[in-house]
Amino acid sequence: MSGAPVGKVYFIGAGPGDPELITVKGRRLIEEADLILYTDSLVNPEVLRGVKPGARIEKSAGMTLEEILEMMIGAARRGERVARVHTGDPAVFGAVMEQAAELEAAGVPWEIVPGVSSAFAAAAVLGAELTVPEVTQTVILTRAEGRTPVPDGEKLTALARHRCSLALFLSAGLIDRVQEALKAAGWGPEVPVAAVYKATWPDEVIVRSTLGRIAEDMRDAGIRSHAVILAGPALDPGLRRPGGPRSKLYDKTFAHRYRRAVKGPGTAGGEEP
Numbered sequence: 001m002s003g004a005p006v007g008k009v010y011f012i013g014a015g016p017g018d019p020e021l022i023t024v025k026g027r028r029l030i031e032e033a034d035l036i037l038y039t040d041s042l043v044n045p046e047v048l049r050g051v052k053p054g055a056r057i058e059k060s061a062g063m064t065l066e067e068i069l070e071m072m073i074g075a076a077r078r079g080e081r082v083a084r085v086h087t088g089d090p091a092v093f094g095a096v097m098e099q100a101a102e103l104e105a106a107g108v109p110w111e112i113v114p115g116v117s118s119a120f121a122a123a124a125v126l127g128a129e130l131t132v133p134e135v136t137q138t139v140i141l142t143r144a145e146g147r148t149p150v151p152d153g154e155k156l157t158a159l160a161r162h163r164c165s166l167a168l169f170l171s172a173g174l175i176d177r178v179q180e181a182l183k184a185a186g187w188g189p190e191v192p193v194a195a196v197y198k199a200t201w202p203d204e205v206i207v208r209s210t211l212g213r214i215a216e217d218m219r220d221a222g223i224r225s226h227a228v229i230l231a232g233p234a235l236d237p238g239l240r241r242p243g244g245p246r247s248k249l250y251d252k253t254f255a256h257r258y259r260r261a262v263k264g265p266g267t268a269g270g271e272e273p
């Protein structure tokens with residue numbers, strides 16, 4: 001490759017669907033790209049508006065890893081910029097590492113540009129905070145075990161024993177299994193569970209339910225794929241009330257680097273909560 005110009009591959013998070021939810025950097029890189037290769041199963045083609053004249057747009061859902069790599073490496077070796085556009089954020093179930101490893105071996109530079117994951121888009125459309133003070137301070141992003149196995153120690157029942165917020169990808173078709181796993185972890189039938197199909201798309205469907213009813217409610221709504229399932233006590237809409245759980249962040253008695261305490265003990269210095 002001596003002397004030949006080498007392009008670059010950008011893995012770009014397209015966000016969940018709403019074309020306004022891609023980053024400014026992601027949009028610019030798509031506009032500047034010579035080749036745009038996008039996951040047509042879940043990326044909204046609206047995010048590809050404004051590509052430059054002559055740019056090639058290819059869909060990747062029907063391609064194998066080898067075909068994708070051949071296309072990207074070929075373009076980069078011609079000195080082209082490649083926008084490899086993934087749904088949500090590439091770091092979550094994005095299958096990015098297997099692509100990056102081969103690009104690296106082929107001497108092709110690459111970079112990841114983050115995006116809004118569907119887990120956070122789903123929380124947004126539900127009006128939910130996943131880390132509610134004194135309820136849970138932890139979110140687990142995972143999937144139910146289906147044809148793709150999960151490592152030992154990451155079975156859903158074991159994870160659910162933390163009683164934190166769970167964001168489940170690729171699991172809508174396995175909702176019966178999810179229900180059983182959470183019950184086996186000791187979750188009661190009234191624990192809030194929600195499913196958001198195609199969050200932020202025009203045909204988005206939101207199902208707010210409970211552990212006891214979620215499988216039936218999702219079936220009634222016809223949701224079997226393309227949905228994020230959020231579960232856990234933080235989703236309880238009853239928490240959203242005046243005088244409900246509050247963080248220390250704006251607590252007037254709690255001092256931190258950016259604010260003195262008005263009264264009370266608080267803590268001085270250090271990180272804000």
Ligand SMILES: C[S@@+](CC[C@H](N)C(=O)[O-])C[C@H]1O[C@@H](n2cnc3c(N)ncnc32)[C@H](O)[C@@H]1O
Pocket residue numbers: 016017042086087088089090091092093094116117118119122168169170171196197198199200201225226227228229
């Ligand atoms: C291969 S994973 C990709 C996840 C993606 N990287 C992300 O951060 O959202 C595909 C799964 O993500 C979820 N997903 C992606 N986009 C979605 C959306 N707009 N609404 C609901 N779920 C979505 C679904 O669980 C789907 O089965």
